[in-house]
Amino acid sequence: MVTAADRAKGPARASVWLGGKVTRTRRTDQPAGLDLDKITAATVRLLDSEGLAKFSMRRLAAELGVTAMSVYWYVDTKDDLLELALDAVMGELALPGTDEDGGDQDRSGDRDQGRSVDRDQDRSGDRDQGQSVDRDQDRSGGQGAGDWRVQLRRLAAGYRSILVRHPWVSPLVGVFLNIGPHAVKFAAASQDVMRHADLPLRGQTGGLAAVFQFVYGFGTVEGHFRDRCARAGMTQDEYHRHAMGGMSEQPSLRRTFEQAQDVMAARGGDTVEEMRERDFDFALDLLIAGIEAKREAGEGPERGSAAADGH
Structure with missing residues (x-):
């Protein structure tokens, strides 16, 4: 008190x-x-x-x-x-505009980006930031690394990896202002990317909130799930099968479980990692499509000012 x-x-x-x-x-x-x-x-x-x-x-x-x-x-x-x-740990993020988007690798002491990615590969199977960028470019129709969609996906993937590698980060977000030099660089890079999306100023913070609040929630749950599996001494797939088997045997949960089977089968993916990647990629695509729709609907800065002039 x-x-x-x-x-x-x-x-x-x-x-x-x-x-x-x-x-x-x-x-x-x-x-x-x-x-x-x-x-x-x-x-x-x-x-x-x-x-x-x-x-x-x-x-x-x-x-x-x-x-x-x-x-x-x-x-x-x-x-x-x-x-x-x-x-x-925010210093681990690769930001647009740095050398090969690799960030200042020596700014985090001995924890450089290369070793961070190696650790992430050990914990996440074949998921690394390079493969994420490749997928982003494929989904963006071959757009270059300078395209705002690719850069936004890159920032989102990087922020997610921080939350997963360091599960203690998510409980601290909001507790502290998070205005250290690395966090400020990340915020500035995110704002710069959103400006290139041609949303009006009044909508740019909302666009960033939609993307990064989603990433925060997704990465937080993913990080906690990994920890839960590790504490149980099981792989993610083993834990998933154990949990699904238990649900299917409970009368009160069986109907919900059976109804979810079609959705899960349609999602595809043979492992928890693959299913998670499909969900993350699709959800992020939806958010970026929403930003594009807002822009194409005439809510970009130039169209907005033209409408105000009566043109």
Whole structure:
């Protein structure tokens, strides 16, 4: 509960990027080799391996082989570190306009894009960002990498991969402002892509919300499902068969299960990964088609101004 005394001190600091203590240099009595980048990288590793609920400054200090007070020299609170970690993983995204859309690979310490994709391939079968881009170009009628549709799909696929590789990210989105340098670059790139879609200014934020809220929900569920399967010691396909078998045996669920069989068969795909990819691709196609329909219906900036002039 926020007390009157707390309010009198001013509003709570909204972000580590807005005035929090972030110290990059070490004191002479601090452990050699310890710095903020290493602390942030260790935070990401712990969050990936143990999850958000188990993360603590004490656990982080043990991982680094230092005292908790050594960590507090660099940041004020655990929340500060969570914000820094959140922005660090956003640095894994490939953004349009960078070298081969590869991003600044050294901006995330030793976690470069190549290794991120390798990890994703290990967890996701044959799904990687390169194949996603190939599919995007096929669906876009051979449009080049500079086309806004291809770029939007690329950003969507990248954001989804972040949510899947790092399931702890989704609970933090909205808790923090997420205005670190990597997140701001991603937001700017997304806005630039949407401007090239020729939607009017009043509709561009809605277009971005439609795409990235969908990706957020899809990637969050996917990431949690992967974790659930891993905790159960099963592959995704094994878990899926186990769950479907259990549903088919329950009288209260049997009718719903049987009705869903035709839809699932029509969707196609022999594995959970394949079914998921088909759903994601089709849903994203629908969203992009909606943006195109809005533009073609005369709601682009030039048509809108012409209509206002009575032409």
